[in-house]
Amino acid sequence: MNDAIDTPRTILVTGAAGFVGSHLCERLLARGHRVMAVDNLSTGDIGHLDQLLGHKGFTFHRRDVCLEPTPEMAQADRIFNLACPASPAYYQTAPVDTVLSSVLGAWRLLELAQQAGARLLHTSTSEVYGDPECHPQHEDYWGHVNPNGARSCYDEGKRCAEAMLMAYHQERGVDVRMARIFNTYGPRLRPGDGRVVSNFIVQALQGDDLTIYGDGMQTRSFCYVDDTVRALLLLMDGAHLGPINVGNPGEHTMLALAEMILRLTGSRSRLVFRPLPQDDPKRRCPDIGRAKALLGWEPEVALEDGLRRTIEHFRGVLGMRSVTVA
Ligand code: NAD
Numbered sequence: 639m640n641d642a643i644d645t646p647r648t649i650l651v652t653g654a655a656g657f658v659g660s661h662l663c664e665r666l667l668a669r670g671h672r673v674m675a676v677d678n679l680s681t682g683d684i685g686h687l688d689q690l691l692g693h694k695g696f697t698f699h700r701r702d703v704c705l706e707p708t709p710e711m712a713q714a715d716r717i718f719n720l721a722c723p724a725s726p727a728y729y730q731t732a733p734v735d736t737v738l739s740s741v742l743g744a745w746r747l748l749e750l751a752q753q754a755g756a757r758l759l760h761t762s763t764s765e766v767y768g769d770p771e772c773h774p775q776h777e778d779y780w781g782h783v784n785p786n787g788a789r790s791c792y793d794e795g796k797r798c799a800e801a802m803l804m805a806y807h808q809e810r811g812v813d814v815r816m817a818r819i820f821n822t823y824g825p826r827l828r829p830g831d832g833r834v835v836s837n838f839i840v841q842a843l844q845g846d847d848l849t850i851y852g853d854g855m856q857t858r859s860f861c862y863v864d865d866t867v868r869a870l871l872l873l874m875d876g877a878h879l880g881p882i883n884v885g886n887p888g889e890h891t892m893l894a895l896a897e898m899i900l901r902l903t904g905s906r907s908r909l910v911f912r913p914l915p916q917d918d919p920k921r922r923c924p925d926i927g928r929a930k931a932l933l934g935w936e937p938e939v940a941l942e943d944g945l946r947r948t949i950e951h952f953r954g955v956l957g958m959r960s961v962t963v964a
């Protein structure tokens with residue numbers, strides 16, 4: 639990745655102590671920007687920022703995005719909004735915080751962006767397509783979402799945030815960008831996070847049964863975190879507001895993913911089947927034609943390579959403790 643310094647900026651990153659946010663902060667600092675990191679540490683880990691805390695261009699603020707921004711935050715000329723729990727296992731235990739983080743958080747940051755004249759990039763999600771009836775999912779597809787089910791706090795929260803971004807853009811001229819991120823994985827997923835890649839790797843490395851929900855024939859498309867971060871940077875720097883799908887179009891069943899992880903870890907764990915959670919989407923795969931055409935972006939890291947790097951990370955983390963997955 640080209641880390642040459644472009645225009646040095648003051649960049650606010652919310653959700654900075656999370657999985658994607660911590661990688662993004664690292665990349666922004668490497669490019670010579672000043673980074674103001676905000677996180678309430680609900681699903682984040684301050685340890686993810688250990689390497690950055692001594693950097694002179696980096697400050698960390700433990701703060702909720704639903705609160706009124708501080709005057710210091712108004713110094714930002716770019717804002718990346720990643721503050722929101724992303725793991726279904728977690729957000730379904732905290733639906734109120736989840737919907738408020740998405741909706742009230744987006745509103746606070748839009749007001750801030752308007753006041754500061756800053757550009758705001760919002761991380762939306764493939765979940766706006768719900769359990770899609772159209773495959774692969776193109777940005778023009780409106781989605782198939784349960785408005786009041788187990789996943790609605792997340793799906794509808796993100797959909798409302800998109801609507802609010804467009805409203806502020808159209809009526810008030812706020813400079814916005816929207817990325818619809820598909821399942822992203824890599825080092826710094828928390829071992830107890832509950833998402834499928836971390837669950838399967840932790841289970842395989844600990845010799846526990848791999849928990850397949852449903853029959854395991856549902857599909858997801860997994861994008862390595864470095865590829866996702868590169869797309870966010872291109873979207874922020876480019877002229878197109880989106881929404882733009884950010885994902886890897888390789889589509890895999892959960893059974894195939896489990897078998898790949900067993901092979902790559904050399905684990906002798908067994909597969910066990912558990913009930914499929916409510917409203918779990920059956921198929922998911924991005925159409926990335928828009929990202930290719932408008933950003934010149936496509937993923938570079940193959941799933942096996944990305945999984946190898948992620949497994950190495952988890953070997954280090956688990957060397958010291960044993961983890962029960964969510
Ligand atoms: P994560 O849970 O690891 O990170 C989210 C971070 O936001 C955490 O550090 C958490 O403490 C913080 N946070 C949550 N609510 C907050 C609030 N109200 N105020 C301040 N901080 C708050 O998740 P992630 O995978 O890094 O996802 C980052 C963003 O990208 C999220 O907005 C998510 O919806 C979006 N996204 C991620 C994926 C993915 O596969 N990783 C896919 C689609 C969209």
Ligand code: UDP
Nearest residue numbers: 726832833834835837849850851856892918
């Ligand atoms: N899943 C699974 N076993 C697990 C965790 C998840 O089979 O231990 C399945 C889950 O039911 C879903 C897919 O893996 O079909 C992806 O789940 P994840 O929570 O990672 O993200 P989602 O794409 O559902 O938001």
